[in-house]
Amino acid sequence: MRIAGGWQITGTKQWITSGDRAGCVVVWAVTEPGAGHKGITAFVVPGQAPGISAVRLEDKLGLHGSSTAQLVLDRVAVGDDAVLGEVGAGFALAMIALDGGRIGIASQAVGIARGALEAAVRYAGERRTFGQPIIKHQAIGSMLADAATWLDAAELLALRAAYLKQTRQPFSQAAAMAKLFASEHAWKICDICLQVHGGYGYVRDFPVERALRDVRVTRIYEGTSEIQRIVIARNLARG
Numbered sequence: 001m002r003i004a005g006g007w008q009i010t011g012t013k014q015w016i017t018s019g020d021r022a023g024c025v026v027v028w029a030v031t032e033p034g035a036g037h038k039g040i041t042a043f044v045v046p047g048q049a050p051g052i053s054a055v056r057l058e059d060k061l062g063l064h065g066s067s068t069a070q071l072v073l074d075r076v077a078v079g080d081d082a083v084l085g086e087v088g089a090g091f092a093l094a095m096i097a098l099d100g101g102r103i104g105i106a107s108q109a110v111g112i113a114r115g116a117l118e119a120a121v122r123y124a125g126e127r128r129t130f131g132q133p134i135i136k137h138q139a140i141g142s143m144l145a146d147a148a149t150w151l152d153a154a155e156l157l158a159l160r161a162a163y164l165k166q167t168r169q170p171f172s173q174a175a176a177m178a179k180l181f182a183s184e185h186a187w188k189i190c191d192i193c194l195q196v197h198g199g200y201g202y203v204r205d206f207p208v209e210r211a212l213r214d215v216r217v218t219r220i221y222e223g224t225s226e227i228q229r230i231v232i233a234r235n236l237a238r239g
Contacts, residue, residue, distance in 0.1 A: 006079040007031070009043065012072050015221070019069030020054035022047040026097075027073065028090045037091035042084040051076035062213030099172045100165060101222040102179035106158040109179075109186035109218040110151065116211035117147050120193035123206075140196055147189040154182035173235040180228035183218035190215045 001008050009029050019025065025045050032039030045052070056070040085093055121144060124135035134140045157178040164171035190212040194201035201208045219225050 002031075003077065006077060006082065007043065009045070009073050009076045009078065012070065014070050015058075016054075016069045016071050018067055019071045020057060020067050025052075025071070026084060028094055031087060031090075035088070038088050040090040040094070041087050042090035042093050043078055043082045044084050045073075045076060045078055045082060049076050049078070060217075062210070062216060098222060099175045102175040102228070103158060103161045103165060103171075105218050105222045106154065106161065106175070106178035106182035109182040109215060110155045110158055112211050112215040112218070113147075113151050113154070113182075113186035113189040116190045116193040116208050116215075117144070117151060119207050119211075120144060120147070120196040123200075124196055134196070143192045143196065147192045150185040150189055154178070154185050157181050173232055176223075176228040176231040176235075179218075179222065180225055180232070183215075184225055186215045186218060187212075 001010075007029075009027060011029065013027075016022075016025070024047050027043045027045050028040055029043060030039055031041040051074045053072050053074070054069040055072050058068040058070075060068060084090070121135065124140055124144065125133050127134045129137070135144065157174070161171050161174035161178040164174050190208065194208045194212055197206055197208055200206050203209065223231070
């Protein structure tokens with residue numbers, strides 16, 4: 001709401017990455033009720049501003065190295081200089097942030113899968129059965145070949161989307177495709193890598209069980225895989 005010299009923000013937001021330790025946060029708030037998406041404004045708010053508190057930290061399946069918080073804003077006062085962009089233009093900024101964020105999540109999925117694949121190839125070269133490394137067994141080699149092919153394809157899709165964004169070309173569909181393919185196939189790659197390790201893949205002495213836990217969320221945040229398919233289909237329909 002409007003106050004003298006600025007704004008007062010009250011509300012709650014869930015699933016904030018590093019919300020308990022961020023130096024500043026971008027807050028999207030309704031500044032004109034009834035105006036739909038044109039009534040949303042983005043604000044840059046100091047993370048330690050009076051009235052901000054992290055009231056809950058999620059106990060997640062993976063990504064234990066990154067905190068995820070619920071933030072409560074109770075009458076947080078900011079000046080007009082805290083407005084990011086223009087008043088009422090927050091929705092457009094949110095859509096731009098989402099598109100760019102999907103490239104980041106695609107890259108994250110690629111990175112996790114690459115670490116898992118490197119570990120699986122290394123293990124398959126060291127582990128021997130029937131007198132030879134298991135990577136030379138056709139079943140294992142075929143699984144790793146699929147994983148390597150998917151990984152390269154995912155990386156190229158992410159790089160294409162990043163290039164389009166960097167060169168200021170339309171990139172929404174490319175970002176959705178990269179995020180969809182990379183997250184879905186990174187999950188498959190990590191599952192293959194755990195399988196290659198056999199029972200050792202299921203224990204924390206080896207890194208692939210962490211990769212499988214960490215990569216799962218890439219199919220969810222910055223828009224689920226189902227949302228990415230909707231975005232892609234809508235762009236196809238527009239021609």
